[in-house]
Amino acid sequence: MSVPLDRLYNFLHSLVDHDITIYRFWPHGSKKLEDLLPLVPALSWVNAMVIPQVIFHDQEPLNFNYWTLDDFAQWWQKCIVDNQLNFLYSEAIQVNHQISLHLRGLVRANLYNYILLVHSEKNSKEIDTYFQNGFLPVYYWSHAVIAADWFRYAEHDPVLQYNSAAFAQDFLIYNRAWSGTREYRLAFADQLIQAGLVTHCRTSFAPVDSGLHYNQHKFENPNLTIVRTDLETVLQPNTHDSCASADYNNLDYTQTGMEIVLETLFDDARLHLTEKSLRPIACGKPFMLVATAGSLRYLRSYGFETFGDLIDESYDLETDPVARLTAVIKEMSRIRSLASADKIVLWNQLHQIAERNKQRFFSAEWQASIVQEYVDNMNQAMITVNQHCTGKHWKQFQELDCILGINNTRSQEEINQVLNYLALKNSPRPVIGQ
Known part of the structure; x- marks a missing residue:
């Protein structure tokens, strides 16, 4: 597309x-x-x-x-x-x-x-x-403006109904590309396997990215280096292209408990959230955010709720990237290990918050505020530009x-x-x- x-x-x-x-x-x-x-x-x-x-x-x-x-x-x-x-x-x-x-x-x-x-x-x-x-x-938060357009049908999609009985896996994880700033995703896949979480996840993996096999990848952060060479034999093959981010799969969301969002930036100090973080919000899904430290606080600054009263979100405060990955995996393992009845209670509580986030995402007030932020910042910048001519x-x-x-x-x-x-x-x- x-x-x-x-x-x-x-x-x-x-x-x-x-x-x-x-x-x-x-x-x-x-x-x-x-x-x-x-x-x-x-x-x-x-x-x-x-x-x-x-x-x-x-x-x-x-x-x-x-x-x-x-x-x-x-x-x-x-x-x-x-x-x-x-x-x-x-x-x-x-x-x-x-x-x-x-x-x-x-x-x-x-x-x-x-x-x-x-x-x-x-x-x-x-x-x-x-x-x-x-x-x-x-x-301006460009991906928020884009996501409001790309995911607009999720507001009325009849398939996106909450039903914990339909959950086939606990976690939904999209893991397409791993080159450049996304190299942490190789370490995440490695930890996912080591923790025995793969069968509890709807996920996949592409062994080749930008023409390079992951075994030949030279890690910019040596602390993220993996020695495993069998990722493609353990994880399902990923065949999606880069345009997949402009859409959503409603069955993925109805058949999993929560999304683990793998953002573009992770091993960095910057705050840069893309449409990946807003897709579960638009689809009414709870999530954990594998992104740079402080990203959950960034989301909250735009009026969204996160899930710190129900799950351990201390990972968002961890500045060391390896420790942050480990903290995410640890919390996923805890959720995976819950008794069925306790897990259903958790899903119910998480999805109540997710539904409020969805309502905010599709509110005219929030979408107008994102555009207004751009207008205000551009108008302020134009004052400076015109003063230096x-x-x-x-x-x-x-x-x-x-x-x-x-x-x-x-x-x-x-x-x-x-x-x-x-x-x-x-x-x-x-x-x-x-």
């Missing part, structure tokens, strides 16, 4: 009372530099110069060092060829300047000192790094053109329009009452 994220960006564009040029990676999911493209190209050079630019990097965690200096240099050389630019732009002084701009060098230089970077994480050093390099971060990046390009001996190809009329706009933006504001 295709996930129509461009419609989301058009929607978000319509919410703010500002002209902005949105850039996003297209096709969605790509991280290639040449795929950072405008949602709607500027009609003219003048428009590109005077309209603030926004990069939406709201689907995945930020990673300033994902691209190397060579990546930016190669992109610039390719840009020169593809756009038939003056060969003098290949000079080292220009290439080094392009590299220094990072992602903002991939968009047209305009009059604003900042380029907006819309993201979806908190407690992040990456945000600080981007800010120090000329980006103005704007937070000196044309410094454009002037730097003009200075480099002069050094390289490249003639300006813009008409005097266009330049005058831009200069007049710049003068207007920086003219003294009248003092009220004088």
Whole structure:
């Protein structure tokens, strides 16, 4: 299936009372530099110069060092060829300047000192790094807005009825990808087997991810390293693709007691919850959250209830990733070992909370609050952007053109329009009452 994220960006564009040029990676999911493209190209050079630019990097965690200096240099050389630019732009002084701009060098230089970077994480050093390099971060919980759309049918799905007699397994676990920031999922699968929990779980596993077999995976965190080589013989094969997150399987939810959510980030200090955490909420299911420390508190800050009065949620406070995994497995083992009558009582109590969460998720008030958070943060950021409109990046390009001996190809009329706009933006504001 295709996930129509461009419609989301058009929607978000319509919410703010500002002209902005949105850039996003297209096709969605790509991280290639040449795929950072405008949602709607500027009609003219003048428009590109005077309209603030926004990069939406709201689907995945930020990673300033994902691209190397060579990546930016190669992109610039390719840009020169593809756009038939003056060969003098290949000079080292220009290439080094392009590299220094990072992602903002991939968009047209305009009059604003900042380029907006819309993201979806908190407690992040990456945000600080981007800010120090000329980006103005704007937070909103993008996956909440997306989940409200993707899971909207769960509100009325007649299959999603609570019936503990239909539970075939205690736990539902989706475990598709394990590369990159998800390597902890290999350790989780290993611990799941060691604890004898597999038969109590509806789960699966893919031995190959991003073209690599898990036996060849080099762990960034050696404390998560596993020695087991038989995961695929113990766990059912996973055949889902990345678009599976945009849907839900109602039978999975009606035939299991609770979901164990394996988030994108785990071995990290950042708060970055995706639609994975909201899917059980939309489906009226209790859950445990295998994510970064403090993620349950993050959920509660948005008005959702968690289950700390009924299950041990101290795992959410554990900052050591291995200890946090162990704490989750320990609580799963406790629940698994409950007598049937006690387990049914627990399921009944947990699902009462889950039903209240579902009602909140589908409430107009909550969904409007998520959108309003974006509007408020974007409006605040636009104040800052408009206060820092000196044309410094454009002037730097003009200075480099002069050094390289490249003639300006813009008409005097266009330049005058831009200069007049710049003068207007920086003219003294009248003092009220004088």
